[in-house]
Amino acid sequence: MTYKHFFIKAPIVSLKGQPAILFDGKRETLLEALEYKKVKVFSECRNGFCGACKTQIISGEVSYIKEPLAELKANECLPCCCIPQTDLNLALSMDNVELAVRSKSINKKPSTQPKEALELSFNIETATAQQN
Numbered sequence: 001m002t003y004k005h006f007f008i009k010a011p012i013v014s015l016k017g018q019p020a021i022l023f024d025g026k027r028e029t030l031l032e033a034l035e036y037k038k039v040k041v042f043s044e045c046r047n048g049f050c051g052a053c054k055t056q057i058i059s060g061e062v063s064y065i066k067e068p069l070a071e072l073k074a075n076e077c078l079p080c081c082c083i084p085q086t087d088l089n090l091a092l093s094m095d096n097v098e099l100a101v102r103s104k105s106i107n108k109k110p111s112t113q114p115k116e117a118l119e120l121s122f123n124i125e126t127a128t129a130q131q132n
C-alpha cells in the first residue's frame with residue numbers, strides 16, 4: 001500500500017474552464033453541489049427520469065448513483081444523479097456563483113486603538129521599564 005491510497009484528491013468542478021467547486025463529498029449529488037454554489041441548473045424529478053437537468057460535459061467523467069433513464073449523449077450528464085469521478089469542466093455559466101475568498105487577516109485580532117495611541121502606550125511602558 002502506498003501513500004496514494006490515503007490521499008485521493010477531491011475532484012474540482014469547473015464552469016466553462018473556471019474552477020468553482022471542490023467536490024469533497026459534503027453534497028450527495030453534483031446537482032446539490034452546484035445548487036449550493038448557486039449555479040443555475042434547471043431540474044424537475046431529481047432522479048434521472050425526466051432529463052431536465054441534462055448538462056454538457058466539456059471534459060472529465062462522472063459516475064451515476066442511480067442508473068439514469070433519460071437518454072444521454074456521450075458528452076452529457078444528469079447532475080441530479082451523478083458525482084464527478086475526475087476533475088470536471090461543465091458548460092454552465094458562472095453567473096451568481098459564490099466563490100470562497102480566503103481572508104488574509106483570519107487570525108488577526110482587530111486593533112481597537114489608533115496607531116498613535118499604541119505607539120504612545122509602548123513608549124510609556126518602555127520608559128517606565130527603563131526607570132525601574
Ligand code: FES
Nearest residue numbers: 044046051053080
Ligand atoms: S432533474 Fe430529472 S433527470 Fe435530473
